[in-house]
Amino acid sequence: MLFGPVRLITKLVSLVVIAAVVYVIVCGVQVVNASRLSTAPAAVGPASAILVVGDPVADPVARSDRVDLVSRLRQAALLCRHGRAPRILLASYPPQSGSVGSFSYDVKTLNGFGLGSCAVVELRAPNTAVALSQTARRLGDGGSVIVVTDAIDALWTHGAASGDGLAAQVSPPPSSKKFVFDEIGPLLREATGVAVGRVLGFGRVSWAAY
Numbered sequence: 001m002l003f004g005p006v007r008l009i010t011k012l013v014s015l016v017v018i019a020a021v022v023y024v025i026v027c028g029v030q031v032v033n034a035s036r037l038s039t040a041p042a043a044v045g046p047a048s049a050i051l052v053v054g055d056p057v058a059d060p061v062a063r064s065d066r067v068d069l070v071s072r073l074r075q076a077a078l079l080c081r082h083g084r085a086p087r088i089l090l091a092s093y094p095p096q097s098g099s100v101g102s103f104s105y106d107v108k109t110l111n112g113f114g115l116g117s118c119a120v121v122e123l124r125a126p127n128t129a130v131a132l133s134q135t136a137r138r139l140g141d142g143g144s145v146i147v148v149t150d151a152i153d154a155l156w157t158h159g160a161a162s163g164d165g166l167a168a169q170v171s172p173p174p175s176s177k178k179f180v181f182d183e184i185g186p187l188l189r190e191a192t193g194v195a196v197g198r199v200l201g202f203g204r205v206s207w208a209a210y
């Protein structure tokens with residue numbers, strides 16, 4: 001008689017675990033589908049601002065660590081030259097102790113690509129979720145923003161932006177478009193982040209997108 005309830009509880013727990021795994025897999029498929037974005041400026045409509053997601057690296061001036069961020073800066077400059085938005089919001093993570101502050105480096109890099117009449121504004125944000133919240137406060141409810149981040153982050157970014165009242169488009173740099181098997185780790189992180197974010201809120205899963 002004692003083992004009956006134990007078996008029932010075990011079976012229920014197993015069903016919950018299976019359901020959770022299936023849910024994450026479904027979210028993973030959605031993440032992959034959402035990442036199939038064009039990198040061309042014409043693929044996004046005009047917006048109030050372009051948000052460039054920062055890159056929390058240990059050494060902000062090490063070339064090997066700056067490749068991803070420089071690609072995002074180049075993409076943002078390209079969007080500016082095509083008149084997609086009048087300003088860039090550059091999310092700079094607080095510099096590590098003993099390192100060179102990244103914002104001046106990033107602005108210099110941006111200017112090197114040519115911005116036309118675009119203005120550059122710094123956001124001090126520890127992660128993408130906070131950067132989106134700060135963008136929402138600047139643009140107001142219903143503001144439109146083009147987020148320059150990795151293609152694999154597109155679905156999470158849309159969810160987080162929507163929660164902040166933003167209408168977001170994602171314009172990934174070409175270098176972020178990779179084969180699925182080359183980024184299994186980020187895919188698992190994103191799938192889990194989207195799955196949990198839809199239940200608890202995307203602001204609570206800021207670890208899903210740096």
